[in-house]
Amino acid sequence: MQTDQLDATFAALADPTRRAILTRLAEGEATVMELTEPFDLSQPAISKHIKVLEKAGLVSRSRDAQRRPCKLEARPLGEAIDFLEQYRRFLEVRYAKLDALLETLKTVNDPPAGTG
Amino acid sequence: MQTDQLDATFAALADPTRRAILTRLAEGEATVMELTEPFDLSQPAISKHIKVLEKAGLVSRSRDAQRRPCKLEARPLGEAIDFLEQYRRFLEVRYAKLDALLETLKTVNDPPAGTG
DNA sequence: AGGCTATATAACCGATAAGATATTTAAGTG
DNA sequence: CACTTAAATATCTTATCGGTTATATAGCCT
Numbered sequence: 662m663q664t665d666q667l668d669a670t671f672a673a674l675a676d677p678t679r680r681a682i683l684t685r686l687a688e689g690e691a692t693v694m695e696l697t698e699p700f701d702l703s704q705p706a707i708s709k710h711i712k713v714l715e716k717a718g719l720v721s722r723s724r725d726a727q728r729r730p731c732k733l734e735a736r737p738l739g740e741a742i743d744f745l746e747q748y749r750r751f752l753e754v755r756y757a758k759l760d761a762l763l764e765t766l767k768t769v770n771d772p773p774a775g776t777g
Numbered sequence: 778m779q780t781d782q783l784d785a786t787f788a789a790l791a792d793p794t795r796r797a798i799l800t801r802l803a804e805g806e807a808t809v810m811e812l813t814e815p816f817d818l819s820q821p822a823i824s825k826h827i828k829v830l831e832k833a834g835l836v837s838r839s840r841d842a843q844r845r846p847c848k849l850e851a852r853p854l855g856e857a858i859d860f861l862e863q864y865r866r867f868l869e870v871r872y873a874k875l876d877a878l879l880e881t882l883k884t885v886n887d888p889p890a891g892t893g
Numbered sequence: 894a895g896g897c898t899a900t901a902t903a904a905c906c907g908a909t910a911a912g913a914t915a916t917t918t919a920a921g922t923g
Numbered sequence: 924c925a926c927t928t929a930a931a932t933a934t935c936t937t938a939t940c941g942g943t944t945a946t947a948t949a950g951c952c953t
Contacts, residue, residue, distance in 0.1 A: 664793045675787035676911085677780045680860070687864060693930055706912060708931060713910095727920045727929040735867035742861050742868075744796070748803060751851035752858075792941085809900060822942055824901060829940095843899040843950045 667744055669717035670737040678702065679710050683719060686733040693729060783860055785833035786853040794818065795826050799835060802849040809845060 673679055682696055697707040711731060714720040718737045722729045789795055798812055813823040827847060830836040834853045838845045 664796075667796065668791055668793060671787050671791035674857075674860075675784055675791055677784060678911095680780075680783065684863070687867070694928090702911095703913065704930070705914085705932080709911075712931090729930065733864070733867060735864045738861050738864050739868045741790075742858065744790075745854050745858050745861070747800065748849070748851045748854050751803065751849060752855045794941090810898090818941095819943065820900070821902080821944085825941075828901090840950095845900065 666718070666737060666740060670719065670741050673713050673717040673719055674741070676710065676713075678707075679714055682707075682710060682714065682731075683733060686720065686731055690723075690730040690732045692725075693731070696731065782834070782853060782856060786835065786857050789829050789833040789835055790857070792826065792829075794823075795830055798823075798826060798830065798847075799849060802836065802847055806839075806846040806848045808841075809847070812847065 674683075678700060681699070685691060685696060685699070693704065693708060693711065696711070697704050700707065711720060711722075714731075715722065719734055720731045721734050722731055724730075790799075794816060797815070801807055801812060801815070809820060809824060809827065812827070813820050816823065827836060827838075830847075831838065835850055836847045837850050838847055840846075
């Protein structure tokens with residue numbers, strides 16, 4: 662895992678506008694216009710944010726006529742999680758919660774066990 | 778979850794020196810001197826980094842004579858993970874790995890953690 | 894008090910970030 | 924070709940960052 666990749670990923674995530682863009686992209690692809698709309702920011706400002714996300718590898722672009730739809734690329738987020746995982750033992754409460762979550766998910770595979 | 782907290786957390790994580798400091802602190806408390814030593818940076822530079830980490834709530838300080846030992850505070854990292862979790866469905870491969878990991882951890886069954 | 898050690902603060906610098914507005918490029922349409 | 928729409932680029936401004944050196948503060952020890 663390169664340090665530069667983590668730098669870029671965390672720096673990209675450090676901006677609330679960019680996080681909001683990512684959240685929106687989690688619902689599906691979106692054009693620059695569509696991404697600009699919900700914000701009180703100029704189109705060039707959003708284009709800049711997109712460029713930051715793109716450089717961090719968090720977003721990829723395609724083409725649809727004049728449009729340049731953005732798509733979420735989550736791989737770098739995975740690397741960020743990998744980094745944060747090293748602190749797992751300091752997050753015992755969360756860890757327990759996650760454990761419980763996975764337990765629940767596994768239970769879903771089991772035959773119905775009545776109320777849980 | 779406040780946006781400012783996430784801003785501060787991710788911004789703090791965006792610097793490799795600060796990530797290295799956190800990694801070191803994961804091994805236990807350390808003084809400013811001890812944290813400065815491994816880097817080719819001045820003591821004030823490290824103090825500044827610590828202040829950034831402290832403002833983000835990732836580090837807390839105590840006192841030991843003239844020393845101000847730093848301690849890792851992982852809670853904000855937990856919130857960062859919470860944010861990243863929303864992209865889990867875009868990280869199916871990782872998710873499977875995490876599942877396997879937790880399976881392993883449960884089998885291992887660590888003793889209660891103390892810091893030293 | 895004087896001196897040593899550990900850390901923080903101040904002042905400064907160059908680079909970068911985040912925003913704006915204005916303009917340009919690219920692509921489609923009449 | 925002119926016009927419209929979508930997005931990118933240029934230029935500028937202000938603020939913050941990350942580093943420096945120099946200095947100040949705080950706490951211990953004689």
